[in-house]
Amino acid sequence: MTNSVVDAPPAQVPDELTPGRSRWHGLRPYLPLVALVVAAVLPYSTLNLPGIFEGPLNSPGTLQLLAICLVFGGLAAGYDLLFGRTGMLSFGHALYFAAGVYGTDVLVTKAGLPLWQAAVLTVIGGTTLAALLGAVALRTVGIAFAMVTLAFAQVGAILVARDFGGLTGGEEGLPLDVSGLPAALVGVTNTVNLYWLALAYLALVVLVVHRVSGSPTGRVLAGLRDDERRIGVLGLDPYRFKLVTFTLAGGLASAGGVVYVLIVGGASPHITSSELTLSLLVMVVLGGPGTRWGPVLGGVLYMYLDHRLTAFGSSDAVNSLPAFLSHPLSQPLFVLGTVFILAVYFFPGGLASLRTRLAPLRTALRPRR
Amino acid sequence: MSEPVLSVEDLSVRIAGLHILQGVSFEVAPTGVTVLLGRNGVGKTTTLRAIVGLTPRGGEVRGTVRMGAQSLLARPTHRLVRGGLGYVPEDRDVFAGLTVAENLRLAERRGTTPAYDKVFALFPELDRRGRQRAGSLSGGQQQMLAIGRVLLNDNRLLLVDEPTKGLAPKVVTEVAEVLERVAESVPVLLVEQNLAVVRRLASDAVVLSAGRVAWTGDAHELLLETALTKSLLGVGSGEVHA
Amino acid sequence: GSPQDTASGGGDAAPVKVGLVYSQSGPLASYGKQYIEGFKAGLDFATKGTGKVGDRTIEVTEADDAGDPAKAVSAAKDLIGKGTKIIAGSTSSGVALQVAPIAAQNKVLFISGPAATDAVTGANKYTFRSGRQSWQDVVTAKSFIGDAAGKKVVVFAQDGAFGDANEAAVKAVIGGAGATVSSVRAPASATEFTPFASQIKAAKPDLLFVAWAGTTAGAMWQTLDQQGVLAATTVVTGLDIRASWPTFGAAGSKISFLSHYFDGASDTEAAKAAKAKIAGGTLDLFHPDGFAAAQMVVRAVQEGGDDVDKMVTALEGWEFEGVKGTMKIRAEDHALLQPMYQAKLTGSGTAFTATAQKTLTGDESAPPVAQMKG
Amino acid sequence: MNTVVLLTLTGLGLAALYFLVASGLSLVFGLADVLNFAHGLFLGVGAYATWWAAGNLPGAGPDGLGFVVAVLFGVLAGSLVAVLVELVLIRPLYSRTIEQVLVTVGLSLAGVALLQATWGADPRTFPRPDWSRQVTAVFGAQVPNAGLLLIVAAVVVLGALLAFLRWTRYGLIIRAGVENREMVTALGIDVRKAFTLVFAIGGAAAALAGALGGVYFGTVSPGQGGSLLIFAFIVVVIGGMGSVVGSAYAAVAVGLLQQFVNYYGTSGLGDLCVVGLLAVVLLLRPQGLAGKVAHA
Amino acid sequence: MLATRGLTWRIGEVAIVDSVYLDLKPGEFLGVIGPNGAGKTSLFNLITGLRRPTEGRVVLDGADVTMLPVHRRARLGLGRTFQASSVFGSLTVRENVRLAVQAHRGGSMKLWRRAAADREVAAAADAALDRVGLHHRGTALAGTLAHGEKRKLEIALLLAGEPRVMLLDEPMAGVSAEDVPELVSVIRSLTGDSGRAVLMVEHHMDVILELADRIAVMHHGALLACDTPDTVMANATVQEAYLGESL
Ligand SMILES: Nc1ncnc2c1ncn2[C@@H]1O[C@H](COP(=O)(O)OP(=O)(O)OP(=O)(O)O)[C@@H](O)[C@H]1O
Ligand SMILES: Nc1ncnc2c1ncn2[C@@H]1O[C@H](COP(=O)(O)OP(=O)(O)OP(=O)(O)O)[C@@H](O)[C@H]1O
Numbered sequence A: 001m002t003n004s005v006v007d008a009p010p011a012q013v014p015d016e017l018t019p020g021r022s023r024w025h026g027l028r029p030y031l032p033l034v035a036l037v038v039a040a041v042l043p044y045s046t047l048n049l050p051g052i053f054e055g056p057l058n059s060p061g062t063l064q065l066l067a068i069c070l071v072f073g074g075l076a077a078g079y080d081l082l083f084g085r086t087g088m089l090s091f092g093h094a095l096y097f098a099a100g101v102y103g104t105d106v107l108v109t110k111a112g113l114p115l116w117q118a119a120v121l122t123v124i125g126g127t128t129l130a131a132l133l134g135a136v137a138l139r140t141v142g143i144a145f146a147m148v149t150l151a152f153a154q155v156g157a158i159l160v161a162r163d164f165g166g167l168t169g170g171e172e173g174l175p176l177d178v179s180g181l182p183a184a185l186v187g188v189t190n191t192v193n194l195y196w197l198a199l200a201y202l203a204l205v206v207l208v209v210h211r212v213s214g215s216p217t218g219r220v221l222a223g224l225r226d227d228e229r230r231i232g233v234l235g236l237d238p239y240r241f242k243l244v245t246f247t248l249a250g251g252l253a254s255a256g257g258v259v260y261v262l263i264v265g266g267a268s269p270h271i272t273s274s275e276l277t278l279s280l281l282v283m284v285v286l287g288g289p290g291t292r293w294g295p296v297l298g299g300v301l302y303m304y305l306d307h308r309l310t311a312f313g314s315s316d317a318v319n320s321l322p323a324f325l326s327h328p329l330s331q332p333l334f335v336l337g338t339v340f341i342l343a344v345y346f347f348p349g350g351l352a353s354l355r356t357r358l359a360p361l362r363t364a365l366r367p368r369r
Numbered sequence B: 001m002s003e004p005v006l007s008v009e010d011l012s013v014r015i016a017g018l019h020i021l022q023g024v025s026f027e028v029a030p031t032g033v034t035v036l037l038g039r040n041g042v043g044k045t046t047t048l049r050a051i052v053g054l055t056p057r058g059g060e061v062r063g064t065v066r067m068g069a070q071s072l073l074a075r076p077t078h079r080l081v082r083g084g085l086g087y088v089p090e091d092r093d094v095f096a097g098l099t100v101a102e103n104l105r106l107a108e109r110r111g112t113t114p115a116y117d118k119v120f121a122l123f124p125e126l127d128r129r130g131r132q133r134a135g136s137l138s139g140g141q142q143q144m145l146a147i148g149r150v151l152l153n154d155n156r157l158l159l160v161d162e163p164t165k166g167l168a169p170k171v172v173t174e175v176a177e178v179l180e181r182v183a184e185s186v187p188v189l190l191v192e193q194n195l196a197v198v199r200r201l202a203s204d205a206v207v208l209s210a211g212r213v214a215w216t217g218d219a220h221e222l223l224l225e226t227a228l229t230k231s232l233l234g235v236g237s238g239e240v241h242a
Numbered sequence C: 001g002s003p004q005d006t007a008s009g010g011g012d013a014a015p016v017k018v019g020l021v022y023s024q025s026g027p028l029a030s031y032g033k034q035y036i037e038g039f040k041a042g043l044d045f046a047t048k049g050t051g052k053v054g055d056r057t058i059e060v061t062e063a064d065d066a067g068d069p070a071k072a073v074s075a076a077k078d079l080i081g082k083g084t085k086i087i088a089g090s091t092s093s094g095v096a097l098q099v100a101p102i103a104a105q106n107k108v109l110f111i112s113g114p115a116a117t118d119a120v121t122g123a124n125k126y127t128f129r130s131g132r133q134s135w136q137d138v139v140t141a142k143s144f145i146g147d148a149a150g151k152k153v154v155v156f157a158q159d160g161a162f163g164d165a166n167e168a169a170v171k172a173v174i175g176g177a178g179a180t181v182s183s184v185r186a187p188a189s190a191t192e193f194t195p196f197a198s199q200i201k202a203a204k205p206d207l208l209f210v211a212w213a214g215t216t217a218g219a220m221w222q223t224l225d226q227q228g229v230l231a232a233t234t235v236v237t238g239l240d241i242r243a244s245w246p247t248f249g250a251a252g253s254k255i256s257f258l259s260h261y262f263d264g265a266s267d268t269e270a271a272k273a274a275k276a277k278i279a280g281g282t283l284d285l286f287h288p289d290g291f292a293a294a295q296m297v298v299r300a301v302q303e304g305g306d307d308v309d310k311m312v313t314a315l316e317g318w319e320f321e322g323v324k325g326t327m328k329i330r331a332e333d334h335a336l337l338q339p340m341y342q343a344k345l346t347g348s349g350t351a352f353t354a355t356a357q358k359t360l361t362g363d364e365s366a367p368p369v370a371q372m373k374g
Numbered sequence D: 001m002n003t004v005v006l007l008t009l010t011g012l013g014l015a016a017l018y019f020l021v022a023s024g025l026s027l028v029f030g031l032a033d034v035l036n037f038a039h040g041l042f043l044g045v046g047a048y049a050t051w052w053a054a055g056n057l058p059g060a061g062p063d064g065l066g067f068v069v070a071v072l073f074g075v076l077a078g079s080l081v082a083v084l085v086e087l088v089l090i091r092p093l094y095s096r097t098i099e100q101v102l103v104t105v106g107l108s109l110a111g112v113a114l115l116q117a118t119w120g121a122d123p124r125t126f127p128r129p130d131w132s133r134q135v136t137a138v139f140g141a142q143v144p145n146a147g148l149l150l151i152v153a154a155v156v157v158l159g160a161l162l163a164f165l166r167w168t169r170y171g172l173i174i175r176a177g178v179e180n181r182e183m184v185t186a187l188g189i190d191v192r193k194a195f196t197l198v199f200a201i202g203g204a205a206a207a208l209a210g211a212l213g214g215v216y217f218g219t220v221s222p223g224q225g226g227s228l229l230i231f232a233f234i235v236v237v238i239g240g241m242g243s244v245v246g247s248a249y250a251a252v253a254v255g256l257l258q259q260f261v262n263y264y265g266t267s268g269l270g271d272l273c274v275v276g277l278l279a280v281v282l283l284l285r286p287q288g289l290a291g292k293v294a295h296a
Numbered sequence E: 001m002l003a004t005r006g007l008t009w010r011i012g013e014v015a016i017v018d019s020v021y022l023d024l025k026p027g028e029f030l031g032v033i034g035p036n037g038a039g040k041t042s043l044f045n046l047i048t049g050l051r052r053p054t055e056g057r058v059v060l061d062g063a064d065v066t067m068l069p070v071h072r073r074a075r076l077g078l079g080r081t082f083q084a085s086s087v088f089g090s091l092t093v094r095e096n097v098r099l100a101v102q103a104h105r106g107g108s109m110k111l112w113r114r115a116a117a118d119r120e121v122a123a124a125a126d127a128a129l130d131r132v133g134l135h136h137r138g139t140a141l142a143g144t145l146a147h148g149e150k151r152k153l154e155i156a157l158l159l160a161g162e163p164r165v166m167l168l169d170e171p172m173a174g175v176s177a178e179d180v181p182e183l184v185s186v187i188r189s190l191t192g193d194s195g196r197a198v199l200m201v202e203h204h205m206d207v208i209l210e211l212a213d214r215i216a217v218m219h220h221g222a223l224l225a226c227d228t229p230d231t232v233m234a235n236a237t238v239q240e241a242y243l244g245e246s247l
């Protein structure tokens, strides 16, 4: 009973381990590359998508929003390595992201290190932290593991809030001192560089997650998700594999933190909250755990909604509604929460399952010969 | 032959796009044991589960299943069971976290007196191990518990899925005896791989093959004819006696 | 072309874009509401109802930050990208601190709103504030004990930067005047305050300065009252928005309040105009901040046109009549010197009224000059 | 001595509050296997419904019998909302733990936002009897009556829950249902009814915690439930999932620890100690203090 | 090759496994029978390390492995199947076996290599599937297999690991009569090359008699007898306690 409290996430065969499908088979490997190129040249487009973005695609506001979405897409993909691929339900993943954000910020702003040194140190630190805490937390399984990781993250949150030695700025957060930063990363006109940075991060995470899931190790992780005892009997040490995954995911998250702090230009205690981990879970489930693009989509969409709903709430369309509708709708969290609930019912396997769910429709629509 | 207690007509089950049962029809006689035979994976378990309404989520069931005048398919499982349809699942499915006594207590139905004497007489083990967690029972003990649970109550029909699987020869004999005795008062639809048990209990047989009914008729007739057993079950009737 | 070519420009009659980034939703939504009401009233007042400076319309764009600096930064970047030269708002300190550098990096004017953090003062050349800062609160608190020498003062504050700032300010202001200052700190998440009340009581202070914000304030005051702290010593704290007054409960009448603003604290022209303009006609804590922000915007546009550096020069040292009375933007660090109030609460149940006991002028409550950082 | 008594009694009051919040959570979490992040919403509903009733419901008021009526109304409302949530949102998702988490997280966001949209973000003063604001002297310590009220309520709730689990079959059905719902129905039991009941009880316990929490804090605000929830979760986990008695022990441990460390240690240390306690307990005994699942 | 020395596992006062001394020689096929609840599965759990014995030792190739964790013992060549099938339900049948092959061959901790590219692993996996007759189910998710098919997959997983000492826990339970002979021959072939040994629990007496060189009888956790099939079958206690009157 104690072990069965947390089910493995809904069964999903890793894309990487399923045989390719016929028609797309030749093309599919190149699709990610195409997507990457399209995303990379996006800032050259002056396309206006009214209602979706405030300004044209190449405006700083839009690029900033996209950059944040991309970072969270990457973060969700990294979290999926734990949750969707290995079946580890961590409630403390935000800690490593926060370590990346605050680590970089403190090293640059308070210690005055150059950015690259701060970044390298932070990622090393974040990875080490994940390895150490993982080594302890992984002595438990299931819901106990979730709670131990949550506890560790909570300690992180308390430490940040306590503002020891004025290091973290407590609830006010810590603006990033940009004076020592490369000029290309500072100022609204350079938002595009931040966008590219975020895109690079996302690409890196997706590549790593993809390669790892399709690797011999990934196969073991998929096995761990189903039956840990069996893995042991096959002669593999479950603990070791889980720790490696936990550490890797932690490292990826702290790298995401480094990128995020540059984009936002500061750290604030929001990111240490347990809500962020829960949001990560939401992103992954929303997108489809264990799939290659699901978590990315989930992360991007979540952040997009999170940012855009504030504008939606104060839009004229909402304000013109009768009070009993416009009041709740002007609360972004109300809309966001409702979206989650509806998503669970209408996309049970996450957004990534849309393809398979639409398959019958496609076949039905295809002209019969 | 008098009215069948259960009649299955054109039962089809699809799960996850797979057409697992493709129009299965057969009847269960009002007395004795009707046995459902077939190789691994032909859909025996699927048939039983469709009858009690336990087809997995997303599964699609077509056809009709009647018990007397009553159509079963649309009714929720708990109603069917309260109406006297007992089901012993393939994987025993005892509640691992509950004690043996609690497992039994759960099976009590409101308004009837549970026949603990009968169950404990059959399986004294269950009485002795009342306080043990069912999950720590040995495989065979769990099987006893699973059978014991349905025998607590009076039933109109029992669906029993591979009851002797994993039991020691002695217990197999005992279970067979139990079922034989039970079958005197309640008809049983039995899935069983142990042909010796089949031989001893079954009066009628239904053989499934790849989701369809391949043969129905008298069980002894089936087991006596080497050619028939060979073609339907893949074993000569000689081996049946092994 | 290169990415992000944005056209921003304009002839003389082009409207002036002003971006307001503040909390429309989230925990500080009610502060935000007062701010925007104040801003609209102020704009009306300063442009004499025309909404124009010269022949240029002030075009206000509002964005919700939900209290999240990341959202505020995104909104600010979006506005700046669209050619906005003036940004105001920032309901929370976290937002103010992170938007201020953005303003400096992009050379746009930033007028911080209700955010009370001292760190905004002197943050950079482009950053101003339209509200008060923690230090001014503390100076007002000091006015309750007269001669501080030899007195024993205890600060009771939340963990974190807000508490740190208050503690530091009390040490500097009251401690500097000869009092011994010690502190009792509690986690912001605390729900049971007896241990802290006991600690305070054991310290037997002459003055207790409480800096507490949040939904647990009611429980905190009740505990201080029940444990006899309020009866034993002079307790000073900031008077929060009107809606929170009933949460003081019975403790309300035993506390000496310092106040940034409450309805009836002043009777200036601006206050009358503001009262006439806002719905309900009752002013509250953060209406003056919005009002002053609008006055500063109009001044900046009048004197600076589209040139941000000129706007900065025009604001530095500017003295004007706001809702609270005479306000002055100190040239050295852009602190906003303004009157502060001592107040008393009377009433019970849900009906409370505040009355001003004493008014400190802007110079009396002035914070020390901060070093301009950038 | 005086301080120790005061800290102990107020610590127990705090523990009682934690227990009230945790008991419903623990019941739903341990029995129905639903990690209910929307528990804070039930809490809020209970508090606001009580608040609303005291002002608007005929017969209800802030004092005496009227107050009891108001609290009853709040409890009823909380339990009604919980039942609705179970019927409409959770029921289709049983055995899909992760999706349930998602739905309850969504619900907690949307629900709190809805409360805020309806009644505003600012705390409202909570109607409460005068005696609840007073103190009682115990060995020279001024103990707040609201805390004593919480302690009494917690003991009553603990007793009621234990009786429910021990004297009815529902405890058994639900524990079995968590393991294998199908098999419970295959024994002729309508397991759905049992789960709805658990939610109703969980919701009622939460609503009671909300109402009494309102008395204790003197105010009610939309986010109040959420901030108590994290400690309630810790209590549930330390106590052992689903063990009501375990939650009671854990609540006392957490409440007293927090209170004493906050007094004798430095600020914030109390919270850290509680979190530390959680980690230590889980590492040594992953199944929590009470070990087994809800044995009445 | 494998030996247990006074292996004992107690829960409270009750000895589930009671001072068991067993010796398994290379190439030997030892059948284990005993009533339900005799402690056969528990004995397997002690040998493979899923449970720690309260007393006694497990010796593999002369080395004491009592304190080694499960996976270390497996790497030393100890393989087993489970009584209740435990396969990786969300992986395909083929991936299940590939995982087992890969675990055996080493190189599982390679994060950057493409698993699918390893032809040797794939070939070995297909060979194992062939042997149990599951090749046609290669792309099915293991979780959706019918019961009997899962039993076969269990054996394929075992085969893939090429263990030297194999512990089979009721491999025939639930396998349809038609497939029994086939599986029997697969299991017989396990000891084909004499370096290997098999320990098999089974309630199908005909299967045991056909395969086993010696039969160990367990009762109430203790080893009642360990002898040639004929001797054991003639034993009156065995007759009474285990076989009963045959059908
Ligand atoms: N949930 C499911 N999803 C997909 N396929 C399924 C599912 N359940 C059963 N099947 C398939 O349906 C077929 C019939 O299964 P069923 O369990 O009814 O066989 P059976 O006759 O009981 O076999 P056995 O003798 O091994 O118990 C099998 O091929 C199995 O793989
Ligand atoms: N954790 C446990 N707690 C209490 N008793 C246990 C535990 N594990 C096993 N037992 C008991 O130990 C005995 C031996 O169990 P085991 O599973 O080894 O039997 P077995 O010989 O494999 O039986 P079968 O042939 O039925 O599978 C059983 O009586 C079982 O109830």
Ligand SMILES: [Mg+2]
Pocket (backbone or CB within 6 Å): B044, B045, B046, B090, E146, E147
């Ligand atoms: Mg079957």
Ligand SMILES: [Mg+2]
Pocket (backbone or CB within 6 Å): B138, B139, E040, E041, E042, E083, E169
């Ligand atoms: Mg066994």
